[in-house]
Amino acid sequence: xxxxxxxxxxxxxxxxxxxxxxxxxxxxxxxxxxxxxxxxxxxxxxxxxxxxxxxxxxxxxxxxxxxxxxxxxxxxxxxxxxxxxxxxxxxxxxxxxxxxxxxxxxxxxxxxxxxxxxxxxxxxxxxxxxxxxxxxxxxxxxxxxxxxxxxxxxxxxxxxxxxxxxxxxxxxxxxxxxxxxxxxxxxxxxxxxxxxxxxxxxxxxxxxxxxxxxxxxxxxxxxxxxxxxxxxxxxxxxxxxxxxxxxxxxxxxxxxxxxxxxxxxxxxxxxxxxxxxxxxxxxxxxxxxxxxxxxxxxxxxxxxxxxxxxxxxxxxxxxxxxxxxxxxxxxxxxxxxxxxxxxxxxxxxxxxxxxxxxxxxxxxxxxxxxxxxxx
Amino acid sequence: xxxxxxxxxxxxxxxxxxxxxxxxxxxxxxxxxxxxxxxxxxxxxxxxxxxxxxxxxxxxxxxxxxxxxxxxxxxxxxxxxxxxxxxxxxxxxxxxx
Numbered sequence: 001x002x003x004x005x006x007x008x009x010x011x012x013x014x015x016x017x018x019x020x021x022x023x024x025x026x027x028x029x030x031x032x033x034x035x036x037x038x039x040x041x042x043x044x045x046x047x048x049x050x051x052x053x054x055x056x057x058x059x060x061x062x063x064x065x066x067x068x069x070x071x072x073x074x075x076x077x078x079x080x081x082x083x084x085x086x087x088x089x090x091x092x093x094x095x096x097x098x099x100x101x102x103x104x105x106x107x108x109x110x111x112x113x114x115x116x117x118x119x120x121x122x123x124x125x126x127x128x129x130x131x132x133x134x135x136x137x138x139x140x141x142x143x144x145x146x147x148x149x150x151x152x153x154x155x156x157x158x159x160x161x162x163x164x165x166x167x168x169x170x171x172x173x174x175x176x177x178x179x180x181x182x183x184x185x186x187x188x189x190x191x192x193x194x195x196x197x198x199x200x201x202x203x204x205x206x207x208x209x210x211x212x213x214x215x216x217x218x219x220x221x222x223x224x225x226x227x228x229x230x231x232x233x234x235x236x237x238x239x240x241x242x243x244x245x246x247x248x249x250x251x252x253x254x255x256x257x258x259x260x261x262x263x264x265x266x267x268x269x270x271x272x273x274x275x276x277x278x279x280x281x282x283x284x285x286x287x288x289x290x291x292x293x294x295x296x297x298x299x300x301x302x303x304x305x306x307x308x309x310x311x312x313x314x315x316x317x318x319x320x321x322x323x324x325x326x327x328x329x330x331x332x333x334x335x336x337x338x339x340x341x342x343x344x345x346x347x348x349x350x351x352x353x354x355x356x357x358x359x360x361x362x363x364x365x366x367x368x369x370x371x372x373x374x375x
Numbered sequence: 376x377x378x379x380x381x382x383x384x385x386x387x388x389x390x391x392x393x394x395x396x397x398x399x400x401x402x403x404x405x406x407x408x409x410x411x412x413x414x415x416x417x418x419x420x421x422x423x424x425x426x427x428x429x430x431x432x433x434x435x436x437x438x439x440x441x442x443x444x445x446x447x448x449x450x451x452x453x454x455x456x457x458x459x460x461x462x463x464x465x466x467x468x469x470x471x472x
Contacts, residue, residue, distance in 0.1 A: 033410035035463075047413065050396040055411055057394065058404035062411070 005077035027342035061134035075340040089299030097149035097306040101206040129329040172218025189228035195250035223254035230259040381431040
């Protein structure tokens with residue numbers, strides 16, 4: 001019996017064949033199986049209203065599914081529908097692999113010795129495609145994006161073509177002088193990487209003496225100038241006991257509480273060689289990051305790496321989608337290639353991706369785009 | 376009556392509940408799944424006769440009394456449907472007491 005897979009934005013994956021419907025609600029993992037007869041097919045609108053009412057009484061989730069089915073068009077499972085989800089949300093653009101730090105856990109394995117970087121023509125093409133696809137946010141990252149000679153120009157260009165939101169993910173070490181002055185005027189958002197209130201711990205993780213003081217200075221300066229600032233703290237063995245003090249420290253710099261996210265380290269890049277079993281949130285603190293497996297819209301993301309390779313996300317480097325040196329980003333992301341799905345595999349395999357991928361969207365995409373989990 | 380007597384008694388699994396709709400369909404809900412099964416009115420009629428007491432012979436006999444169909448045909452259809460329910464682990468069998 002051949003089952004057809006559908007994606008029902010923004011939260012359901014459906015399999016359908018001859019009266020049988022299986023539905024997985026992605027954000028919760030709830031799995032429902034509804035079996036009708038060919039003449040009472042659930043998905044083809046042949047189910048009577050009173051039967052739907054009974055179904056929903058037994059299983060309230062089916063009430064939600066019914067509303068979704070009435071309000072939206074089913075999309076066949078293709079690479080594009082899986083990547084895009086309910087709409088293109090975030091594009092990561094790694095301007096360079098080079099970094100002025102060499103953090104012990106870096107997923108991109110960046111360091112001062114790295115030389116790979118995107119050239120200006122490629123950056124322009126990528127940003128134009130991001131606009132064409134209607135991405136809501138472009139995050140410039142790396143390595144450290146501020147080291148790229150094209151960073152400020154990229155922000156300028158993104159503003160010019162009216163990409164809604166630009167964010168620079170940085171350690172802030174190079175956020176000074178004319179670079180800072182020009183960026184301040186362009187007013188992008190900043191996301192800073194930070195590890196501990198304790199300079200020794202922070203510098204040990206970045207393996208860069210003096211980095212704590214320089215990042216602190218950059219954060220304070222951006223906050224004082226009224227720029228949009230958030231801070232990401234990756235929790236690992238070295239800083240697991242610092243979380244509460246680090247949180248207080250960041251509040252002291254003027255960062256708002258809901259702009260501090262503690263994220264668990266992922267087994268990607270150099271992080272793969274380090275223990276990642278640390279969840280070092282400050283006690284009782286409700287912040288993002290570690291909790292990013294929480295339900296939310298299945299919005300689309302993609303990442304263009306410093307070598308032109310395209311992935312669904314910066315952490316999903318096992319899922320190579322193509323290279324912007326071969327074809328455009330827009331073409332890569334809008335592929336109508338059908339997804340052959342092992343339906344019983346989705347929930348079990350998704351859990352296996354948990355060590356590498358922090359959010360359920362990425363876990364789900366990994367299973368859908370690469371059914372055989374090689375984690 | 377069937378040519379070969381069948382005294383087996385189908386019994387519904389304990390975790391099942393059902394509801395009859397106003398169009399005489401039956402929706403069966405298995406909380407151990409969860410899975411739902413929508414039965415058309417014919418299948419619903421058989422399902423409703425599964426009470427842990429009626430044998431296959433009883434069920435078939437009652438249907439034959441209400442529809443214009445050959446006993447052998449009804450028996451075949453009933454067995455096929457019960458076989459599907461068994462396959463889905465919705466019923467188990469016991470011998471008539």
